[in-house]
Amino acid sequence: MAECTEVAELVYLVTGGCGFLGEHIVRMLLEREPRLRELRVFDLHLSPWLEELKTGPVQVTAIQGDVTQAHEVAAAVSGAHVVIHTAGLVDVFGRVTPETIFKVNVQGTRNVIEACVQMGTRCLVYTSSMEVVGPNIKGQPFYRGNENTPYEAMHKHPYPQSKAQAERLVLEANGRKVRGGLPLVTCALRPTGIYGEGHQIMRDFYRQGLRLGGWLFRAVPASVEHGRVYVGNVAWMHVLVARELEQRAVLMGGQVYFCYDQSPYKSYEDFNMEFLGPCGLRLVGTRPLLPHWLLVFLAALNALLQCLLRPLVLYAPLLNPYTLAVANTTFTVSTNKAQRHFGYEPLFSWEDSRARTILWVQGSAQ
Numbered sequence: 001m002a003e004c005t006e007v008a009e010l011v012y013l014v015t016g017g018c019g020f021l022g023e024h025i026v027r028m029l030l031e032r033e034p035r036l037r038e039l040r041v042f043d044l045h046l047s048p049w050l051e052e053l054k055t056g057p058v059q060v061t062a063i064q065g066d067v068t069q070a071h072e073v074a075a076a077v078s079g080a081h082v083v084i085h086t087a088g089l090v091d092v093f094g095r096v097t098p099e100t101i102f103k104v105n106v107q108g109t110r111n112v113i114e115a116c117v118q119m120g121t122r123c124l125v126y127t128s129s130m131e132v133v134g135p136n137i138k139g140q141p142f143y144r145g146n147e148n149t150p151y152e153a154m155h156k157h158p159y160p161q162s163k164a165q166a167e168r169l170v171l172e173a174n175g176r177k178v179r180g181g182l183p184l185v186t187c188a189l190r191p192t193g194i195y196g197e198g199h200q201i202m203r204d205f206y207r208q209g210l211r212l213g214g215w216l217f218r219a220v221p222a223s224v225e226h227g228r229v230y231v232g233n234v235a236w237m238h239v240l241v242a243r244e245l246e247q248r249a250v251l252m253g254g255q256v257y258f259c260y261d262q263s264p265y266k267s268y269e270d271f272n273m274e275f276l277g278p279c280g281l282r283l284v285g286t287r288p289l290l291p292h293w294l295l296v297f298l299a300a301l302n303a304l305l306q307c308l309l310r311p312l313v314l315y316a317p318l319l320n321p322y323t324l325a326v327a328n329t330t331f332t333v334s335t336n337k338a339q340r341h342f343g344y345e346p347l348f349s350w351e352d353s354r355a356r357t358i359l360w361v362q363g364s365a366q
């Protein structure tokens, strides 16, 4: 049976370890978790950069697998002390069906929990999302709230619905007896919109701006605040939680933590301009170029076209009623729960996070 503290050398498993956030968690663990003996990276699609990590002192084991396949998950979890479950389908554009989103995000998470129980793994860290809370479909602002701020969470879209269900499963599993009789300790991290090296949507905006001659057009009011957090700090929070979870099981078990750092409170577009501006793009307009009703109409039209065209072609533009609502509703966090519970301080300052992201955007023009 595997226990977190009583062995000097630990085995970690990161599901979704080849994704945007997963890669940062994997690299951060290798840099900053000295007790690591083996790091298992489990993903549907293995990335070539994993090869270069295999030459270091920690054994890096790449496992091509699918979280929806219980036996594959169980085999990967067997003998692991800590599981960081980051794999998920992040789709708010209608690229995949709701059934697939639920299968990966909810059934996949169920499989991870059951594998921990069967295999005697005691520590499970789940990457949840701010969207488990909101923004809700009424468009009510969540202004610099914390983990205890009351908010009417109402989910209609499959992505937030699936993340909320999966998070609930993880939190309810806290305290379940794993093989050997000891209790499972779980907790969930809720990042706001993550940015940084590898952020695909940022790259898409950059390329679109270049195609438009260096101009981007404001779509949401500058007064709407959208929470953002640097990927390196989100990864660091995962490393710290994983390290402290067993020792501080009473305090941390079954808890949720928003991911936060010193990134400024801005609108989605103004925040992106912190990186795209130094790369030569300009955001046109101090106010949205199109009236809100027209954006609502275009978003609805996109949704209709997506439905009509589905049998022929996948039409999945960035603008749809859901993404418009998310971008148009203030949702920001202000909390120190992670600092109080496990001593988290951001590893990267805002200046550092910004500089690293700009460098990456500049190199991602092709």
Ligand SMILES: NC(=O)c1ccc[n+]([C@@H]2O[C@H](COP(=O)([O-])OP(=O)(O)OC[C@H]3O[C@@H](n4cnc5c(N)ncnc54)[C@H](O)[C@@H]3O)[C@@H](O)[C@H]2O)c1
Binding pocket: 015, 016, 017, 018, 019, 020, 021, 022, 042, 043, 044, 045, 065, 066, 067, 068, 086, 087, 088, 089, 090, 104, 108, 127, 128, 129, 130, 163, 190, 191, 192, 193, 194, 195
């Ligand atoms: N990107 C954000 O802004 C953001 C914000 C909050 C929470 N999150 C959460 O963070 C996690 C990672 O998100 P990301 O932005 O890195 O997404 P991503 O798509 O870059 O990474 C997800 C990874 O999971 C893998 N995966 C997908 N389906 C799988 C399956 N069936 N089996 C095994 N692996 C599978 C993918 O191959 C990918 O490598 C997700 O759980 C997401 O909900 C992301």
Ligand SMILES: CC(C)CCC[C@@H](C)[C@H]1CC[C@H]2[C@@H]3[C@H](O)C=C4C[C@@H](O)CC[C@]4(C)[C@H]3CC[C@]12C
Binding pocket: 090, 092, 128, 129, 130, 131, 192, 193, 194, 201, 219, 220, 268, 318, 319, 322, 323, 324, 326, 327
């Ligand atoms: C008005 C439109 C043209 C603007 C489109 C921007 C839109 C694609 C952006 C805005 C906000 C973004 C989401 C937000 O940062 C937080 C999350 C949570 C995370 O769990 C998954 C990603 C997601 C949904 C971002 C997706 C892209 C959004 C909607």
